[in-house]
Amino acid sequence: MTASSLRSPQAPKNQAKPIEQLIPILDETASFLAALKGRTPVVFLDFDGTLAPIAERPEAVVFSAARREAVRKLAGKLPVAIVSGRDRADVEKQVGLPGLTYAGGHGFDIRLAPSGSASEVAPDDADPLAAELDGGLAGLVERLDAMEAALHAGLDGIAGALIERKRFSVAAHDRMVAPADRPAFAAALEAARRDLRGLREKAGKRLVEFLPDIDWDKGKAVLHLRRALGVDGEGYVAVFFGDDLTDEDAFRVLPEIDGIGVLVAGADEDGRGRTSHAFFRVADPDGVCRLLNDMVA
Numbered sequence: 001m002t003a004s005s006l007r008s009p010q011a012p013k014n015q016a017k018p019i020e021q022l023i024p025i026l027d028e029t030a031s032f033l034a035a036l037k038g039r040t041p042v043v044f045l046d047f048d049g050t051l052a053p054i055a056e057r058p059e060a061v062v063f064s065a066a067r068r069e070a071v072r073k074l075a076g077k078l079p080v081a082i083v084s085g086r087d088r089a090d091v092e093k094q095v096g097l098p099g100l101t102y103a104g105g106h107g108f109d110i111r112l113a114p115s116g117s118a119s120e121v122a123p124d125d126a127d128p129l130a131a132e133l134d135g136g137l138a139g140l141v142e143r144l145d146a147m148e149a150a151l152h153a154g155l156d157g158i159a160g161a162l163i164e165r166k167r168f169s170v171a172a173h174d175r176m177v178a179p180a181d182r183p184a185f186a187a188a189l190e191a192a193r194r195d196l197r198g199l200r201e202k203a204g205k206r207l208v209e210f211l212p213d214i215d216w217d218k219g220k221a222v223l224h225l226r227r228a229l230g231v232d233g234e235g236y237v238a239v240f241f242g243d244d245l246t247d248e249d250a251f252r253v254l255p256e257i258d259g260i261g262v263l264v265a266g267a268d269e270d271g272r273g274r275t276s277h278a279f280f281r282v283a284d285p286d287g288v289c290r291l292l293n294d295m296v297a
């Protein structure tokens with residue numbers, strides 16, 4: 001395939017396609033670079049499964065020195081934002097590059113860089129989010145506490161079940177649960193979700209997460225960040241790299257802004273499904289790293 005035979009990434013309708021139909025960048029770096037159309041890339045990077053390979057436990061993940069160096073070099077030349085489901089403090093520590101923009105908690109907690117200011121819960125101009133959170137945060141913490149307690153009540157007896165409490169959500173992981181115990185894990189989740197007041201549920205790779213029932217996600221965070229960083233003009237192109245279901249929220253909005261989604265997906269989907277709204281595909285974090293290096297070569 002040549003660059004000229006590429007379908008347009010900004011096709012008006014962005015329907016989910018089978019992963020096998022996304023353009024594999026491994027052989028198509030030139031096509032990817034051509035799709036930038038000479039614009040300056042604004043690079044949005046998910047963390048788990050994109051910059052660092054998936055590990056058994058969240059704290060066991062390894063972000064290698066080579067990958068960190070690729071991101072550091074990239075950020076020296078282009079605007080770069082890390083957009084993660086992890087708490088911002090957690091992902092900032094994992095990435096270890098203080099000069100970047102970070103959006104943690106699936107975009108609920110944003111810190112702009114280098115001269116921007118940290119905003120704990122909401123970007124100023126994201127009015128619906130600010131309004132919903134205004135004065136409601138205490139209630140939200142109570143709801144997350146209640147959900148965490150319900151999850152512990154059901155899951156603590158199941159070997160390998162992991163409950164991860166974060167600032168803006170609580171996640172239940174079954175990666176280390178034996179297949180024979182997964183029905184019990186599912187039943188405990190079913191019991192916990194009987195009281196979802198103020199919360200909604202999202203699935204990720206081998207996890208179910210309960211977060212504020214507010215219309216905000218990685219896609220909305222990307223749109224906000226482009227404006228907040230002043231990189232939403234015609235000379236820029238948003239490029240989002242992600243591997244998980246929550247990254248689809250970002251892939252879905254990219255056609256609206258003539259942006260480009262790159263799915264990180266190998267043979268093992270790890271429960272993320274077989275379709276995606278991304279346009280290109282790389283196999284793994286090493287592929288991401290190579291591409292980041294190519295973008296600034």
Ligand SMILES: O=P(O)(O)OC[C@H]1O[C@H](O[C@H]2O[C@H](CO)[C@@H](O)[C@H](O)[C@H]2O)[C@H](O)[C@@H](O)[C@@H]1O
Nearest residue numbers: 047048054055056057058084085086205206207
């Ligand atoms: O948006 P991301 O940066 O990709 O974060 C998504 C979730 O990542 C973490 O969970 C995932 O990675 C773990 C470590 O590799 C793995 O054990 C787990 O099965 C994956 O779902 C993190 O623990 C979550 O809080 C993030 O929401």
